């Protein structure tokens with residue numbers, strides 16, 4: 001019998017990746033390509049959905065070649081994606097009516113402000129677990145319906161389809177046969193009721209979105225159709241679909257309530273498994289679908305920090321204090337502390353749990369002795385302090401985790417992992433397979449294909465590459481964290 005492989009498509013904000021995994025979760029081959037970012041106006045961000053499809057198809061082919069695996073040896077494909085990003089296309093031609101509006105795009109901020117208010121926000125949070133914010137898909141769809149010629153009429157006539165990027169790729173991969181999404185992606189639109197697990201007519205009426213636009217919503221491991229043989233050389237079933245942060249929750253095998261993962265890329269997304277209970281946050285964290293399997297929903301609480309690795313990019317590209325991100329490790333290690341220097345990277349406001357779009361970044365505590373190393377270390381520390389802000393909030397809303405599973409480009413930095421363990425006063429585990437998002441999608445496809453029988457079987461495959469235990473004293477860390485809270489207080493707009 002030939003070996004069994006799984007193909008994961010990871011369609012991110014700046015690049016598409018495809019990875020071929022073996023049954024044990026090891027990587028056999030991969031490929032990655034970046035695509036163009038479009039910034040047509042201040043705070044607007046768009047992607048060309050056709051370009052996304054083309055680069056994604058290309059990396060799938062390249063990954064199979066890199067792995068030396070034929071499409072016929074792939075038991076199933078899983079798709080994971082940048083979430084919320086919105087595409088509307090013509091069902092007859094498969095052509096988008098406009099460029100995709102990306103999750104980062106803020107063009108609907110005024111609409112959100114005008115239609116918000118405590119009562120309305122409470123109503124939305126109770127149904128969707130989310131906030132009224134341009135981040136989510138609903139107001140992006142509305143903008144397309146209101147601003148692109150003929151789109152509202154064509155949508156109402158059933159001629160058009162809406163999808164997040166998972167749905168768009170599935171449509172293309174199946175040559176227009178499948179118009180479907182999964183519960184985790186649907187739960188990021190503001191149109192999906194996370195309790196009834198269905199599109200919600202009252203939400204659709206509020207945002208003015210015709211139901212005819214919407215895809216079917218499946219479990220995360222389900223029959224999503226089959227990739228047409230002309231794309232990859234043989235028909236491949238699509239058995240898994242999941243938003244990327246929930247994909248990492250699965251890839252990190254956080255299957256028990258109270259388990260939490262945190263992904264450190266450009267920003268940072270921390271996701272806690274809530275089990276069957278859709279806890280409502282008092283700290284403006286998001287209640288979302290972690291995953292839905294066999295019709296049973298596991299909920300999750302999510303906190304997002306806008307700037308994590310992006311602060312390191314800023315040190316490199318704007319301040320020219322470093323040439324490469326990995327240099328920051330030795331610089332931080334070479335001093336005992338920042339001598340009271342704090343860097344609050346609120347470049348685009350503050351995310352969870354503050355949600356203060358008007359706040360701006362600052363560096364505090366500068367003296368004649370402050371040098372590059374102190375500023376670099378303060379930038380790394382800011383990511384750890386912001387993680388503690390989120391952990392404190394989820395502890396108050398739900399449960400304080402006992403361990404943090406981390407992934408993403410920034411945790412290649414050992415010093416960051418040590419610092420996280422110290423600031424959180426809890427062990428920080430870095431897994432052997434760092435591509436957790438794609439791995440999660442592959443696992444879901446493997447569940448559907450019968451490669452795995454259960455989440456327990458998948459959980460047993462998870463291995464820590466290294467676990468970092470707290471080394472510095474709790475009292476000293478509390479003192480440093482108090483200094484951070486004071487620095488945040490000083491940058492806030494209210």
Ligand SMILES: Nc1ncnc2c1ncn2[C@@H]1O[C@H](COP(=O)(O)OP(=O)(O)O)[C@@H](O)[C@H]1O
Nearest residue numbers: 265266309310312313325326408409410412413
């Ligand atoms: N050794 C390192 N130390 C600190 N930051 C790092 C290191 N390596 C990468 N980074 C940061 O991690 C980010 C890249 O991580 P990645 O997971 O690829 O992000 P994304 O998927 O958001 O593009 C960059 O912002 C970079 O500055």
Ligand SMILES: O=P(O)(O)OC[C@H](O)CO
Nearest residue numbers: 012013082083103244245
């Ligand atoms: O593509 P990423 O990794 O930046 O993730 C984007 C998130 O899904 C947005 O919610």
